[in-house]
Amino acid sequence: MSSTTERRRGERGQILVIFAGGLVLIMAIAAIVFDVGQNLLDRRTEQNVSDAAALAGARYVVGAAYTYHGGCAAAPTGLPAIDAACDIAADSGYHDGVDGRTVRVDMPPIAPSAFSGLPGYIEVQIGSTRPSFFAGLLGVANQKVGALGVATNASDIALPYSLLALDPHGCASNKINGAPGTIVTTNGTVHVDSDCTNGAILLSGNGVLNAPQCDVVGNIKTSGGAVNNCTSAPAGVLVSGDPLRNLPPPPKPALPATVQTLTAAGATCIPGSAGCGTIPDDCPGGSSPATEISPGVCAFAQNGKKFRIFPGLYPGGIEVTRGIVYMDPGIYWIGGGGVSVKVTGGSTTGALISKAVGENTGVNPTGGVLIYNSVNPITGGGYGPIHLNGGAGATLALHPIQTTIYKNMVIFVDRDAATGAGDLDLNGGGAILEVIGTIYAPTGEVKFNGSATDVLSAQVICYNFSVNGSGASFTLDYNPDNLFHLTGVGLVQ
Numbered sequence: 483m484s485s486t487t488e489r490r491r492g493e494r495g496q497i498l499v500i501f502a503g504g505l506v507l508i509m510a511i512a513a514i515v516f517d518v519g520q521n522l523l524d525r526r527t528e529q530n531v532s533d534a535a536a537l538a539g540a541r542y543v544v545g546a547a548y549t550y551h552g553g554c555a556a557a558p559t560g561l562p563a564i565d566a567a568c569d570i571a572a573d574s575g576y577h578d579g580v581d582g583r584t585v586r587v588d589m590p591p592i593a594p595s596a597f598s599g600l601p602g603y604i605e606v607q608i609g610s611t612r613p614s615f616f617a618g619l620l621g622v623a624n625q626k627v628g629a630l631g632v633a634t635n636a637s638d639i640a641l642p643y644s645l646l647a648l649d650p651h652g653c654a655s656n657k658i659n660g661a662p663g664t665i666v667t668t669n670g671t672v673h674v675d676s677d678c679t680n681g682a683i684l685l686s687g688n689g690v691l692n693a694p695q696c697d698v699v700g701n702i703k704t705s706g707g708a709v710n711n712c713t714s715a716p717a718g719v720l721v722s723g724d725p726l727r728n729l730p731p732p733p734k735p736a737l738p739a740t741v742q743t744l745t746a747a748g749a750t751c752i753p754g755s756a757g758c759g760t761i762p763d764d765c766p767g768g769s770s771p772a773t774e775i776s777p778g779v780c781a782f783a784q785n786g787k788k789f790r791i792f793p794g795l796y797p798g799g800i801e802v803t804r805g806i807v808y809m810d811p812g813i814y815w816i817g818g819g820g821v822s823v824k825v826t827g828g829s830t831t832g833a834l835i836s837k838a839v840g841e842n843t844g845v846n847p848t849g850g851v852l853i854y855n856s857v858n859p860i861t862g863g864g865y866g867p868i869h870l871n872g873g874a875g876a877t878l879a880l881h882p883i884q885t886t887i888y889k890n891m892v893i894f895v896d897r898d899a900a901t902g903a904g905d906l907d908l909n910g911g912g913a914i915l916e917v918i919g920t921i922y923a924p925t926g927e928v929k930f931n932g933s934a935t936d937v938l939s940a941q942v943i944c945y946n947f948s949v950n951g952s953g954a955s956f957t958l959d960y961n962p963d964n965l966f967h968l969t970g971v972g973l974v975q
Contacts, residue, residue: 520612520625521625521627524610524612524627525627525628525629528576528608528609528610528627528628528629529608529629529631530574531570531571531574531576531608531629532571532606532607532608532629532630532631533631533633533973534570534574534631535566535567535568535570535571535574535585535587535606535608535631536567536604536605536606536631536632536633536973537631537633537972537973538566538567538569538570539563539564539566539567539587539589539604539606539633540563540603540604540633540634540635540971540972541563541566541635542562542563542566543563543589543601543602543603543604543634543635543636544602544635544636544637544639546561546562546563546589548561548589549589549590550563550564550587550588550589551587551588551589551592551720552586552587553578553579553584553585553586553587554567554568554571554572554577554578554585554586554587555577555578555579555585557587563589563604564587564589567587567604567606568585568587571585571606571608572585576608576610581610582610582611582612583608583609583610583611584607584608584609584610585606585607585608585609586606586607586609587604587605587606587607588604588605588607589603589604589605590602590603590604590605591603591604591605591632592605592720592721593720593721593722593723594723595632595723595975596727596728596975597632597634597725597974597975598720598721598722598723598725599673599720599721599722599723599725600634600636600641600725600968601636601639601641601642601968602634602635602636602637602639602968603632603633603634603636603974604632604633604634605630605631605632605975606630606631606632607628607629607630608628608629608630609626609627609628610626610627610628611624611625611626612624612625613625630975631973631975632973632974632975633972633973633974634968634970634971634972634974635971636968636969636970636971637969637970637971638967638968638969639967639968639969640941640962640965640966640967640968641725641920641941641943641965641966641968642670642671643670643671643672643673643941643943644668644669644670644671644672644693644941644942644958644960645668645670645672645673645941645942645947645958646672646673646674646722646725646941646942646943646944647673647674647675647676647944647945647946647947648675648722648723648724648924648925648943648944648945649675649676649945649946650675650676650677650721651676651677651678652676652678652682652946653676653678653680653681653682653700654678654680654681654684654703655676655946655948656674656676656682656683656684656946656947656948657681657683657684657685657686657689657947657948657949658683658684658685658686658689658690658691658708658949659684659685659686659687659689659948659949659950660687660688660689660949660950660951660954664687664688664689664690664949664950664951664954664955664956665689665690665692665954665955665956666689666690666691666692666930666949666956666957666958667692667693667955667956667957667958668692668693668694668957668958668960669694669957669958669959669960669961670693670694670941670958670960671693671694671695671696671697672691672693672695672696672697672698672712673696673697673698673719673722674696674697674698674699674700675699675721675722675723676698676699676700677699677700677721678700678701679700679701680700680701680703681700681701681702681703682698682699682700682701682702682703683696683698683701683702683703684703684705685702685703685704685705685708685709685710686704686705686706686708687706687707687708688706688707688708688709689708689709689949690708690709690711691709691710691711691712692711692712693711693712693713694712694713694714695712695713695714695715695716696710696712696714696715697715697716697719697722698715698719699719699720699721702715724924724943725943725968726922726924726943726966727924729887729888729922731854731856731894731896731897732813732815732852732854732886732888732894734795734815734817734859735793735794735795735813735815736794736795737766737771737773737794737795738766738791738792738793738794738795738796739766739792739794740761740766740767741761741762741765741766741767741768741780741789741790741791741792742789742790743758743759743760743761743787743788743789743790744758744788744789744790744808745757745758745788746788748788750790753767758787759784759787759788759789759805760784761789762780762781762782762783763778764778764779764780764781764798765780765781765782765791766780766791766792766794768780772796772797772798773797774795774797774817774858774859774860775860776797777797777798777817777818777819777858777864778797778798779798779799779800779801779819780796780798780799780800780801781800781801781802781803782801782802782803782804782805782807783801783803783804783805784804784805785804785805786804786805787804787805787806788805788806788807788808789805789806789807789808790807790808790810791807791808791809791810792810792812793810793811793812793813793814793851794812794814794815795815795817795859796814796815796816796817796819797817797818797819797858797859798817798818798819798864799816799818799819799820799821799822799866800814800816800819800821800822800834801819801821801822801823802822802823802824802834803822803824806835806877807834807835808835809834809835809851809880810849811849811850811851811883811884811885812849812851812852812883812885813851813852813854813883813886813888814851814852814853814854815854815856816853816854816855816856816866817856817857817858817859817864818856818857818858818861818863818864818865818866819864819866820855820865820866820867820868820869821834821853821855821866821868821869821870822866822868822869822871823869823870823871823878824869824871834870834877834878834879834880835877835879835880849883849884849885850880850881850882850883850884850892850918850919851880851881851882851883851892852882852883852886852888852891852892852893852894853868853880853892853893853894854894854896855867855868855893855894855895855896855899855905856896856899857896857899865896865899865901867901867904867905867906867907868893868895868905868906868907869907869909870906870907870908870909870915870917871907871909877916878915878916878917879916879917880892880893880916880917880918880919881916881918881919882918882919882920882964882966883919888966889966889967890919890920890964890965890966890967891919891920891921891922891966892917892918892919892920892921892940893906893919893921893922893923894922894923895922895923895924895925895926897924897925898925900923900924900925900926900927900945901926901927902925902926902927902945902946903927904927904929905923905926905927905928906921906923906926906927906928906929906944907929907931908928908929908930908931908936908938909929909930909931915936915938916938917938917939917940918938918939918940918964919939919940919941919964919965919966920940920941920943920965920966921940921941921942921943921944922943922966923942923943923944923945924943924944924945925945926944926945927944927945927946927947927948928942928944928946928947928948929947929948929949929950930947930948930949930950930951930954930956931949931950931951931954936954936955936956936957937957937959938956938957938958938959939959939961939964940958940959940964941958941960941965941966942958
């Protein structure tokens with residue numbers, strides 16, 4: 483009896499412990515049922531409001547000559563896109579700064595949005611904070627919920643940049659240098675994402691930058707007599723991010739058609755016949771044409787001879803040291819080896835041309851090309867840069883493709899293949915350097931070198947840029963009709 487009584491006395495109070503534990507569990511379940519359920523309902527409502535507000539604002543983004551980043555409560559009047567977005571949010575009961583609710587509008591969107599920096603896009607973020615129902619008993623006093631919507635009316639809009647550098651932290655990795663002075667002039671905006679405060683752009687050695695606007699997240703550093711002639715250099719610049727990050731690379735095509743040899747007048751002729759060149763070994767139609775399994779450089783080194791090449795996969799790349807090579811319109815998918823154009827060995831001519839310059843060959847239809855520079859599709863190796871090197875007698879005339887989703891893009895460097903060191907060289911120096919369209923190397927370095935005056939109707943989107951030379955003058959002539967355009971209307975996020 484004594485043993486039983488003592489055991490029962492030891493068990494007293496267990497009901498209270500079990501009840502307390504059960505109560506905590508009940509409260510946790512209640513928190514899930516009530517607070518989480520309400521959060522889901524609030525988020526659905528806020529998603530609907532942010533989508534509607536973004537769509538309302540997108541009606542007014544085309545042609546807008548303003549940007550805005552901030553809450554609706556602080557927004558100035560007279561900005562139609564911002565007014566429309568804020569009005570829709572307010573009509574839905576979301577007043578910025580009232581009852582724990584926030585409404586923020588970014589036009590264009592900012593990082594980390596996938597659409598940061600894109601003109602024609604607007605982002606609306608809705609947020610709210612409310613007291614917890616039961617979660618407060620567990621130490622969670624408030625519940626925060628938010629949603630965002632991104633809409634666009636980017637119907638055929640060109641990016642506003644002449645030069646866009648995407649490296650977020652590089653110091654002195656974007657530079658203009660040269661003696662007696664290298665001059666870079668742009669007719670569009672220069673935008674640099676780097677937040678370096680000691681030279682996001684470095685101007686040195688009497689280098690000169692002329693631009694209507696320089697948007698630099700960090701700063702521009704000058705030394706050694708360099709001159710910064712940016713007409714406008716606003717403070718508080720936001721990161722753009724890659725505006726074309728969602729543009730897919732072109733799919734791998736088939737091997738090209740056989741190279742054609744041409745007479746001096748541009749007529750097709752039999753390879754090796756009088757006045758005609760021979761098809762190089764590793765080129766399509768040569769004695770041992772390059773394949774993915776057996777790559778080789780399609781190299782043209784026949785002084786004064788003319789050739790016609792066609793779109794497709796070039797395993798091992800293209801090289802022109804002597805001779806004139808006309809490119810038929812389409813996509814040239816470089817599967818390793820890169821592209822090189824230069825004059826060597828006493829040559830009097832060396833040319834890679836996608837549109838005839840100074841002659842009517844009858845074999846060069848309009849339409850332009852896209853050079854996609856990548857790696858060997860099988861091995862994943864063999865990447866080579868693009869060197870468009872000038873000199874006396876050299877002609878570099880590349881016009882952009884006019885078909886497919888890449889319209890008005892002329893060079894696209896594989897995002898995963900670029901090394902970030904000399905991925906693309908554009909070298910003047912007495913050459914005819916005619917490059918038109920958008921050059922897209924988002925993870926690569928673009929170099930401009932030379933000692934002459936070159937005008938490119940081109941837009942450069944790269945990770946870093948470097949300009950070097952001796953008295954060189956490079957002008958990026960911003961003409962939106964010649965550049966890649968964004969398209970799309972409606973909600974995108």
